[in-house]
Amino acid sequence: MILRHTRLAGYSFVLPALVLMFVILLVPVLVAAVLSFTDYSLGNSTADWLAWKNYEKIFTRSSYQKMLWASALYVLIVVPVSIALGLAAALAIHSLRFGGNLYKTIYFLPVMAALLAMAIVWETALHPTIGIVNRSLEAGCGGWVETFFSWGWIPGVDPESSWYASSCQEGFPLWLGEKRYALATICFIGIWQAFGFNMVLYLAGLTGIPRELIHAAAMDGARSGWQRFRLVTWPMLGPTTVFVVTITAIRSFQVFDTVEALTEGGPSKTTYVMMYAIYEKAVEQNLMGMGSAITIVFLMLVMVMTALQRYMVERRVHYS
Amino acid sequence: MNTGTYSTTGELAKHAMLILGALIVILPFYVMVSFSLKSPQEIGTHAGGFFGSQQAFLDQYCVKLGNPEADCWRNPAAYNYGNAFKKAPLLRYLLNGVIVTVSIFVIQVLIALPCAYALAKLRFWGRELVFGLVLFCLLIPVHAIALPLYIMLANVGLTNTYAALVIPWTISVFGIFLMRQFFKTVPDDLIDAARMDGMSEFGIVWKVMLPCAIPALMAFAIFSVVAHWNDYFWPRVVLTGSRDLYTPPLGLREFQGGLDGADTGPLMATATVIVIPLLVAFLLAQRKFIEGITLSGMK
Numbered sequence: 001m002i003l004r005h006t007r008l009a010g011y012s013f014v015l016p017a018l019v020l021m022f023v024i025l026l027v028p029v030l031v032a033a034v035l036s037f038t039d040y041s042l043g044n045s046t047a048d049w050l051a052w053k054n055y056e057k058i059f060t061r062s063s064y065q066k067m068l069w070a071s072a073l074y075v076l077i078v079v080p081v082s083i084a085l086g087l088a089a090a091l092a093i094h095s096l097r098f099g100g101n102l103y104k105t106i107y108f109l110p111v112m113a114a115l116l117a118m119a120i121v122w123e124t125a126l127h128p129t130i131g132i133v134n135r136s137l138e139a140g141c142g143g144w145v146e147t148f149f150s151w152g153w154i155p156g157v158d159p160e161s162s163w164y165a166s167s168c169q170e171g172f173p174l175w176l177g178e179k180r181y182a183l184a185t186i187c188f189i190g191i192w193q194a195f196g197f198n199m200v201l202y203l204a205g206l207t208g209i210p211r212e213l214i215h216a217a218a219m220d221g222a223r224s225g226w227q228r229f230r231l232v233t234w235p236m237l238g239p240t241t242v243f244v245v246t247i248t249a250i251r252s253f254q255v256f257d258t259v260e261a262l263t264e265g266g267p268s269k270t271t272y273v274m275m276y277a278i279y280e281k282a283v284e285q286n287l288m289g290m291g292s293a294i295t296i297v298f299l300m301l302v303m304v305m306t307a308l309q310r311y312m313v314e315r316r317v318h319y320s
Numbered sequence: 321m322n323t324g325t326y327s328t329t330g331e332l333a334k335h336a337m338l339i340l341g342a343l344i345v346i347l348p349f350y351v352m353v354s355f356s357l358k359s360p361q362e363i364g365t366h367a368g369g370f371f372g373s374q375q376a377f378l379d380q381y382c383v384k385l386g387n388p389e390a391d392c393w394r395n396p397a398a399y400n401y402g403n404a405f406k407k408a409p410l411l412r413y414l415l416n417g418v419i420v421t422v423s424i425f426v427i428q429v430l431i432a433l434p435c436a437y438a439l440a441k442l443r444f445w446g447r448e449l450v451f452g453l454v455l456f457c458l459l460i461p462v463h464a465i466a467l468p469l470y471i472m473l474a475n476v477g478l479t480n481t482y483a484a485l486v487i488p489w490t491i492s493v494f495g496i497f498l499m500r501q502f503f504k505t506v507p508d509d510l511i512d513a514a515r516m517d518g519m520s521e522f523g524i525v526w527k528v529m530l531p532c533a534i535p536a537l538m539a540f541a542i543f544s545v546v547a548h549w550n551d552y553f554w555p556r557v558v559l560t561g562s563r564d565l566y567t568p569p570l571g572l573r574e575f576q577g578g579l580d581g582a583d584t585g586p587l588m589a590t591a592t593v594i595v596i597p598l599l600v601a602f603l604l605a606q607r608k609f610i611e612g613i614t615l616s617g618m619k
Contacts, residue, residue: 009521013434243465
């Protein structure tokens with residue numbers, strides 16, 4: 001009797017979640033897939049069937065190629081740099097005698113802060129006249145700071161042609177307005193925001209490594225810290241790394257706040273990332289078919305990355 | 321580490337690098353709070369250090385409106401924070417933020433907890449199938465399907481409502497997964513004892529399982545609230561009309577968009593008001609927050 005009673009309870013407990021999963025997660029994927037073959041826009045009751053035309057555009061038109069390029073570049077910069085910085089910070093903090101927790105707290109602050117708000121603050125900090133960054137750089141001109149960062153003290157380097165010296169002459173860049181710097185600046189903000197998260201995951205990974213293992217490696221002749229890192233710490237952090245790489249990659253793919261608030265995809269589409277393209281095409285220009293096609297391409301990329309991660313975690317891959 | 325001799329130079333070098341990093345990390349927070357306390361002149365000339373001189377300044381806008389100069393002297397900090405709340409309905413935005421994040425979390429729990437209990441402890445045909453579906457849905461980031469969701473909501477006339485802000489997040493497959501793993505560790509005897517006492521399955525979920533799950537639930541609450549308080553993308557997509565429904569990040573963006581350049585102080589004050597509550601909560605309960613935010617690390 002109890003069995004039937006619990007079976008009924010089981011179905012009724014699962015049902016609401018099941019319905020929502022279909023309506024909110026699975027049906028939209030199908031809707032996007034179908035619309036991606038059409039030229040649907042809101043307000044129209046019908047739409048024309050375009051077959052693969054939208055997808056063709058994504059892979060042939062220059063503005064969409066720039067979009068794929070900007071997204072790829074962003075991910076390829078933010079993922080390795082934020083992971084390297086997160087790992088370096090974790091290793092340093094883990095081996096400190098004191099003060100480690102303070103750094104951990106500070107480095108985690110950007111993870112908690114609303115990215116949109118901090119993007120706007122960064123814009124102020126990078127402002128050409130009132131910004132603290134360019135003002136500090138300008139303050140270094142003419143003094144020892146310029147001498148040092150012009151690299152003239154390195155034999156064979158011409159200090160006049162260095163970045164710092166020529167910027168002192170011609171003015172420091174508009175970080176968000178110049179083609180050369182805009183994407184790098186957006187990447188910088190992304191890294192600033194993400195590396196504390198990676199650091200915390202690596203710290204958790206590091207505490208999971210038994211000290212005996214490191215002792216044993218030292219006994220066996222792994223003398224230098226680098227050798228112990230390469231032979232013990234890094235392989236032991238393998239599962240953490242797999243996870244950190246995928247989650248950072250998926251999040252970087254979804255970058256939107258900084259781009260929308262600071263560059264709107266410009267200048268000349270250098271920061272035209274996929275999420276922003278979806279927003280611009282679909283929400284601003286009401287080209288739902290095109291937006292859906294980008295959505296599907298985006299979704300495929302994200303799902304492949306997540307599936308890859310699961311596969312690797314289940315195989316318990318260790319780097320060596 | 322105990323291996324090798326302990327080196328003071330190494331320790332100092334690490335501190336030097338970490339301090340340099342910390343300065344870069346803190347820089348925007350410094351700019352934000354400092355500018356929110358300064359007068360426009362001090363912002364323009366970088367005078368006054370961190371706190372500004374806090375000397376009264378003449379509000380040009382007030383003079384232009386034809387008021388006598390004597391009535392237009394303002395204290396910078398009071399001016400910035402006052403304008404943050406006056407020029408835009410910041411209080412309304414904050415209230416919206418609270419309404420939306422709290423509703424999302426409550427509904428997520430109402431849906432996820434019974435489902436997680438059923439998947440962990442009840443036997444019925446199709447259970448593994450449902451769990452498989454949960455695992456599959458974990459692959460779909462909601463932001464990625466924002467567009468079809470928006471189209472669906474627009475077709476039933478739900479854009480520009482609180483419902484639109486909440487609905488996509490009502491189902492947290494991650495929450496289901498997390499709570500199921502947690503419920504697996506609750507001993508069956510506890511549940512059997514409750515059944516013996518005549519408690520219904522519904523009662524067991526809320527009176528036996530929920531109290532057991534408080535620590536996991538707290539972590540999930542932090543995860544959920546931080547994500548949705550800070551979320552900008554979804555509100556941006558689904559709110560196209562009135563500012564009455566704006567969440568804090570959207571309100572800040574609106575403020576920035578309508579800026580004539582002289583209002584950096586109030587803008588930074590708005591940013592401070594939006595960012596500080598979570599930062600303070602984080603500083604007070606760091607361990608809990610780090611646990612909650614890195615929850616997704618447990619997948």
